[in-house]
Amino acid sequence: MAKKTRTPAEASRDAAAVVLLERACELGAETAFSRADAMAACNIGGAGLCCKNCAMGPCRLVGNTVRGVCGATVDTIAARNFARAVAAGASAHSDHGRALAYTLLEAAEGHAPDYKIRDPFKLKEVAGYLGVRADGRALEEVAKDVALAALAEFGKAQGELIYLKRAPAKRQKIWHDAGIAPRAIDREVVELLHRTHVGNDQEAEHILDQTMRCALGDGWGGSMLATDLTDILFGTPAPVISEANLGVLRQDQVNIIVHGHEPTLSEMIVAAVQDPELIEYARSKGAQGIQLAGICCTANETLLREGVPLAGNFLMQELAVLTGAVEAMVVDIQCIFQGLVPLAERYHTEIITTSPKAKIEGATHIEFEERRALEIAKQIVRRAIDRFPQRGETLIPDERSPLVPGFSHEYIDYALGGMYRGSFRPLNDAIIAGRIRGVVANIGCNNARVCHDQLHHYVVTEFLKHDVLVVETGCGAIASAMHGYMTPEAALEVAGPGLREVCETVGMPPVLHMGSCVDNSRILTVLSQMASETGLGEDIADIPAVGMAPEWMSEKALSIATYCVASGAYVILGGSDGPVSGSENVVRLMSEGWENKVGGRLEFIEDGEEIVRRALAHIDKKRAALGLAEYDASKWGKSGDRRMPDLLSLPLEERIEAVYGTAARAQSTA
Numbered sequence: 001m002a003k004k005t006r007t008p009a010e011a012s013r014d015a016a017a018v019v020l021l022e023r024a025c026e027l028g029a030e031t032a033f034s035r036a037d038a039m040a041a042c043n044i045g046g047a048g049l050c051c052k053n054c055a056m057g058p059c060r061l062v063g064n065t066v067r068g069v070c071g072a073t074v075d076t077i078a079a080r081n082f083a084r085a086v087a088a089g090a091s092a093h094s095d096h097g098r099a100l101a102y103t104l105l106e107a108a109e110g111h112a113p114d115y116k117i118r119d120p121f122k123l124k125e126v127a128g129y130l131g132v133r134a135d136g137r138a139l140e141e142v143a144k145d146v147a148l149a150a151l152a153e154f155g156k157a158q159g160e161l162i163y164l165k166r167a168p169a170k171r172q173k174i175w176h177d178a179g180i181a182p183r184a185i186d187r188e189v190v191e192l193l194h195r196t197h198v199g200n201d202q203e204a205e206h207i208l209d210q211t212m213r214c215a216l217g218d219g220w221g222g223s224m225l226a227t228d229l230t231d232i233l234f235g236t237p238a239p240v241i242s243e244a245n246l247g248v249l250r251q252d253q254v255n256i257i258v259h260g261h262e263p264t265l266s267e268m269i270v271a272a273v274q275d276p277e278l279i280e281y282a283r284s285k286g287a288q289g290i291q292l293a294g295i296c297c298t299a300n301e302t303l304l305r306e307g308v309p310l311a312g313n314f315l316m317q318e319l320a321v322l323t324g325a326v327e328a329m330v331v332d333i334q335c336i337f338q339g340l341v342p343l344a345e346r347y348h349t350e351i352i353t354t355s356p357k358a359k360i361e362g363a364t365h366i367e368f369e370e371r372r373a374l375e376i377a378k379q380i381v382r383r384a385i386d387r388f389p390q391r392g393e394t395l396i397p398d399e400r401s402p403l404v405p406g407f408s409h410e411y412i413d414y415a416l417g418g419m420y421r422g423s424f425r426p427l428n429d430a431i432i433a434g435r436i437r438g439v440v441a442n443i444g445c446n447n448a449r450v451c452h453d454q455l456h457h458y459v460v461t462e463f464l465k466h467d468v469l470v471v472e473t474g475c476g477a478i479a480s481a482m483h484g485y486m487t488p489e490a491a492l493e494v495a496g497p498g499l500r501e502v503c504e505t506v507g508m509p510p511v512l513h514m515g516s517c518v519d520n521s522r523i524l525t526v527l528s529q530m531a532s533e534t535g536l537g538e539d540i541a542d543i544p545a546v547g548m549a550p551e552w553m554s555e556k557a558l559s560i561a562t563y564c565v566a567s568g569a570y571v572i573l574g575g576s577d578g579p580v581s582g583s584e585n586v587v588r589l590m591s592e593g594w595e596n597k598v599g600g601r602l603e604f605i606e607d608g609e610e611i612v613r614r615a616l617a618h619i620d621k622k623r624a625a626l627g628l629a630e631y632d633a634s635k636w637g638k639s640g641d642r643r644m645p646d647l648l649s650l651p652l653e654e655r656i657e658a659v660y661g662t663a664a665r666a667q668s669t670a
């Protein structure tokens with residue numbers, strides 16, 4: 001592949017990103033964008049055809065070479081490479097979940113006094129799932145047993161994951177019949193690594209079965225626990241108002257960015273920046289205050305619960321440094337570029353690593369401990385303030401969009417069902433009637449090899465126009481937030497007539513922000529609840545829904561895609577022809593093969609138009625299978641039941657209060 005340098009406008013469709021990419025060109029500063037241009041991707045490894053599982057290789061199966069030194073075939077090698085990526089992705093999500101369980105344990109035992117049980121309701125609900133008795137017991141005792149029960153899910157000796165019971169009965173039976181019900185989270189990862197060692201499991205289909213089992217341990221195990229325990233510790237999200245894009249950085253304030261995935265430290269930083277003493281300290285250094293903003297999923301966590309603005313998604317981490325206006329970027333785990341360090345050296349920005357699991361050479365390491373959480377957060381904020389007087393020239397793009405995020409499954413249930421009859425009935429009814437044609441979960445990353453946010457923007461716009469409700473997490477959600485799709489009025493501007501009616505009635509945005517990447521487990525919960533209401537079949541596979549990650553790049557995305565497929569969903573990964581494209585058989589096994597086995601299907605489709613075409617075709621196919629009316633846009637949009645025009649005449653703050661105020665309060669006092 002020839003090297004080609006893209007112009008900033010070719011590299012990103014986001015206006016703020018383009019401004020800063022131009023700046024990077026002027027300065028001759030390297031970013032992931034320029035490094036991707038300078039280095040062509042390896043097309044052998046890219047197609048899944050390079051094996052380095054032993055020292056007789058690496059074996060590259062190209063041309064007439066159909067077997068590696070050990071005799072492994074193209075199919076075995078492609079399946080093994082995919083399997084190992086899923087094992088790594090599942091490990092990342094699950095280890096994140098485990099960390100939250102330890103935080104809850106520390107808090108419950110009184111060793112981490114800065115953490116509280118912020119949602120006792122959810123604690124009791126989760127206790128119910130995990131078989132922990134809650135009645136008549138002190139919250140701390142329940143919390144301790146919940147934490148221990150959660151930890152047991154990672155390595156228990158017998159049985160299977162408790163949360164599998166949260167899936168529809170039909171789904172559970174499919175898992176048992178296929179022999180892919182996960183036993184313990186860690187065990188499935190270990191077995192997958194074992195099976196893919198040289199000279200072990202060498203039948204692609206069999207390797208892929210264990211790959212699904214491992215991924216299910218992520219979706220219905222590690223990630224679902226991460227979501228639940230985070231809600232218990234920091235609150236279950238309900239709608240808040242915030243803003244998104246680099247324009248949230250403030251010229252007159254100390255800017256601190258939190259980046260990564262775990263909310264344990266960032267929640268403490270949220271508290272620290274509100275400390276009057278530290279605000280005073282910032283003033284003493286010439287700043288008007290302290291602005292906190294987030295990148296990647298740490299951003300999504302603090303956005304949903306605290307309204308902390310989003311600075312940007314994955315590919316904007318380096319661009320944030322290029323503003324020259326960031327005093328400190330505080331990172332925890334996952335998706336953090338090593339390239340941040342050399343870039344920050346050009347500025348006064350300090351990159352601070354905090355996790356015992358992630359150090360970066362050249363960054364300042366201030367290790368986080370739950371027992372001294374707030375103290376450490378304050379120390380970090382103080383360091384950032386100290387940097388403020390050293391700030392040089394800045395370039396903060398004047399780009400930011402308002403948004404209303406916070407659609408946990410609990411809140412969707414509430415918003416649609418109303419205070420007294422929380423249920424998914426109204427959502428099912430809207431789908432059955434055809435006001436909503438179907439649901440797309442648009443999730444996942446950015447990828448420096450495709451135009452930043454272009455595919456996210458394209459597919460989401462098309463789905464909204466075609467009356468498809470879009471739910472989002474991760475960096476895909478941040479993309480829509482920055483594009484202004486997460487406000488109620490976006491429904492008027494882009495949604496088709498049926499979806500617009502639903503959004504008008506409920507007062508919700510047409511794109512619902514459901515959280516971070518571990519919160520894809522919320523989507524599993526929503527789909528399970530939809531399948532348990534009448535009218536949309538009795539399994540996740542029956543629902544007219546599609547999952548996609550059009551700009552995926554991480555191993556976590558492969559794990560998410562695989563557990564969604566194993567849960568019955570049709571999933572499309574975009575941007576390339578995918579990591580198993582070198583093996584026709586493996587491509588077939590993951591599409592037709594998995595559809596026959598578990599009802600879901602995984603496809604890699606490079607082109608945005610084709611992604612939309614196939615997703616809509618799938619939704620219509622599922623509608624027909626359920627015997628629902630054919631989707632017909634001309635039936636909608638004439639109803640007089642409109643709150644929206646009145647609401648739109650109010651200023652945003654008042655409008656949100658009018659729509660969500662009571663609900664948000666009900667949520668927090670519940």
Ligand code: XCC
Pocket residue numbers: 261296297314334335443444445446474475476516517553554556557
């Ligand atoms: Fe990372 Fe979760 Fe991907 Fe974004 S979306 S680039 S994984 S931060 Ni999960």
Ligand code: SF4
Pocket residue numbers: 051052053054055056057058059067068069070071072077198199
């Ligand atoms: Fe080559 Fe087989 Fe070793 Fe892989 S495991 S590197 S195919 S010899």
